[in-house]
Amino acid sequence: MSNRSDFVKVVKNLGPELYCHSLFVEECMGVLYDYFELNNTLGDNKISKNNWLIAGFIHDVDNFGEYKSTHPLKTKEVLSKYGLKINKQINDIILAHGPEITHVFPESLVQWSLLCADNLVGLITALVSNNYNGIIDLKTDVILADIFRKPENPNSTRRKKILMCSKIDGLNIPLNKFIDICFIAMKKCVKIHCLQ
Ligand SMILES: [Fe+2]
Numbered sequence: 108m109s110n111r112s113d114f115v116k117v118v119k120n121l122g123p124e125l126y127c128h129s130l131f132v133e134e135c136m137g138v139l140y141d142y143f144e145l146n147n148t149l150g151d152n153k154i155s156k157n158n159w160l161i162a163g164f165i166h167d168v169d170n171f172g173e174y175k176s177t178h179p180l181k182t183k184e185v186l187s188k189y190g191l192k193i194n195k196q197i198n199d200i201i202l203a204h205g206p207e208i209t210h211v212f213p214e215s216l217v218q219w220s221l222l223c224a225d226n227l228v229g230l231i232t233a234l235v236s237n238n239y240n241g242i243i244d245l246k247t248d249v250i251l252a253d254i255f256r257k258p259e260n261p262n263s264t265r266r267k268k269i270l271m272c273s274k275i276d277g278l279n280i281p282l283n284k285f286i287d288i289c290f291i292a293m294k295k296c297v298k299i300h301c302l303q
Pocket residue numbers: 128132166167225
C-alpha cells in the first residue's frame with residue numbers, strides 16, 4: 108500500500124480547501140482513535156490507527172469534477188491514476204461515509220467515526236467560511252446552536268449525520284463531547300498545518 112507522503116501529493120493537487128478539509132478529518136480520526144483507546148472502548152476494532160488516519164486523509168479524493176456524482180465510489184480508481192493503492196480495509200471505511208451512493212452502511216467504530224467527523228468538519232468549516240483561524244475561537248455552543256437551527260436545507264443530511272455520534276451501537280459519544288473532541292483535533296491542525 109502507498110504511504111502518506113504519496114497521498115499528500117495527490118490531495119494537495121485537489122486544491123487548498125480540500126487539502127485542509129482532509130487534514131482536519133485525518134486529525135479528527137486520530138483524536139477519536141486515542142479517545143476510544145483511552146476509554147477502553149475500541150471493542151473489536153482491528154484497524155490500525157494508521158489506517159484510521161489514512162482513511163480520514165483520503166476520503167474525499169474522488170470528490171471533484173466527473174467523479175463528484177459517484178463520490179466516494181471511485182477512490183481506488185482516482186488513486187490508481189497516480190499509481191497509488193489502498194487496501195480493502197481502507198476502501199470499506201471510505202465507502203461507508205457515502206451510504207446513499209455506495210449502499211455500504213457504517214457498522215464499525217472507524218466507519219461511524221469517518222461519517223460523523225466528516226460532516227462535523229464540514230459544518231465547522233462552513234461556519235468560519237474557510238477562515239481557519241476562526242476555528243481557534245469557535246465555541247461548542249455555537250456549533251450546537253447551528254445543528255439545532257431550523258429549518259435545514261431539505262437536501263442536506265449533514266446535521267442528521269453529525270447527530271448519529273450519540274448512537275449507542277455507533278460511537279456512543281454525546282454530541283457536545285463529540286464536538287469537543289473534533290475541536291481539539293481541528294485546532295491542533297490549524298496550528299500545525301493548515302495555515303502554512
Ligand atoms: Fe469530506
